[in-house]
Amino acid sequence: MDASAGRSPQGRTVGQVSSAGAGGGVSWPAVSRASVEGGVTMAMSLVERSVSAVTWQRYSAVWQVWEVLLENAQAGIADRQACLLYFIGNAYSEGASAATVARSLSALAFWFKKKGEEDVTKSFLVRQAMKGFRRGSAVRDRRKPVSFELLVAICELLREVCVSAFEVRLFTLAFSLAFFGAFRISELVSASKSVAGGLLYADVDLDGSCLSCLLRRSKTDQEGRGFVVRLYELPGSRVCPVRGFREFVAVRPEGPASLLVHADGLSLSKFQFSQVFKKCILLSGRGGAGFSSHSFRIGAATEAARWGLSPAMVKKIGRWESDRYRLYVRPHLL
Structure with missing residues (x-):
């Protein structure tokens, strides 16, 4: 029998995975495209569970508004910061509270990271715009206490x-x-x-x-x-x-x-x-x-x-x- 049969071009037996140390490592299951996709789907469901059901609903609602904004602006990836600055400026003009806008930015940051996209909520211009929002906003949380x-x-x-x-x-x-x-x-x-x-x-x-x-x-x-x-x-x-x-x-x-x-x-x-x-x-x-x-x-x-x-x-x-x-x-x- 040919001694090279069943070996890769580098001489390692195909299908063998070396352990991660002297004491052995994680036993990885056989991987197929279907199993990888299933594992990713399960992991994404765990990401959803990382926040409360109420928070997930709020995050999802914010993302839907964001997608509509991008669609209406016909914005590409490069224009997302401009769209976010527009969102902040428009919210300020309409008298929204800084806390409400900050919560929306937190929701968008979550989705950007979940989708592997650049988190533009952390950009210099966005952070400075929010800083100015907080300083200049005449609108405050005026909800009254129950004595x-x-x-x-x-x-x-x-x-x-x-x-x-x-x-x-x-x-x-x-x-x-x-x-x-x-x-x-x-x-x-x-x-x-x-x-x-x-x-x-x-x-x-x-x-x-x-x-x-x-x-x-x-x-x-x-x-x-x-x-x-x-x-x-x-x-x-x-x-x-x-x-x-x-x-x-x-x-x-x-x-x-x-x-x-x-x-x-x-x-x-x-x-x-x-x-x-x-x-x-x-x-x-x-x-x-x-x-x-x-x-x-x-x-x-x-x-x-x-x-x-x-x-x-x-x-x-x-x-x-x-x-x-x-x-x-x-x-x-x-």
Whole structure:
């Protein structure tokens, strides 16, 4: 038999792969074009899972707008920076906030990297344009905080807004949790009434006067390490979250995964939370302008600071990892 049979031109036996060291290495499977494509598809699905479902939806929406912009401008790869500068300038002219534009840039940066394209959001001109945007913008985040007094008022008004005593208990608990727990709306309630979401019933535990709420994942915890929010009893208060929890679970239907559900078992949705809150604000005589579901989280930081809590404690309440919490302290807007 020819000694060269089965060997490559360099003399190495075809199909053999040397190990990565004395102790052996990774055992690589046989590779075909189909298996490579399947592996890439799986890896891309893992990239999608690296961010929350809400963040993925927001990133996807921004990318769709970007593709329409490129199409309308008939822009090629070389023109992407110009299109991005146009996007920033147009947003400034229309009075958008710098924070909103920055979030859009973060979404675009994600997609550029995912697609292996140059990340033009990091270019000198784009960074300087955003710096000027922040300095020169007359538009600021003017969302108002929910104060403790306003929380009490809107919870009293639920009797006029809600159609049943069950709904009054449901929204009293929802509003008190949103305020005292400084919850983001996506952490507290479901995106849709037809699916389970937000804070789960199984993740809430009442031990005496302490209500523990496990957040499995949040905006600042994409890896799912988890964080326990502990709320304590406020004796004699109608907006006490511990009291609200006891009164609600006494009538809550068994079975649904979400903590905050209607009498028919359907989840309380973000839309429903916001609409009932808006009606209560209007009835309170404060006017609807400036308030949103995020006003509870802003109110938690504002009131904590007004009550003299230390910066470290305010950060802990809102689960902030930086001094960004200062942007949420707005006593001048009470």
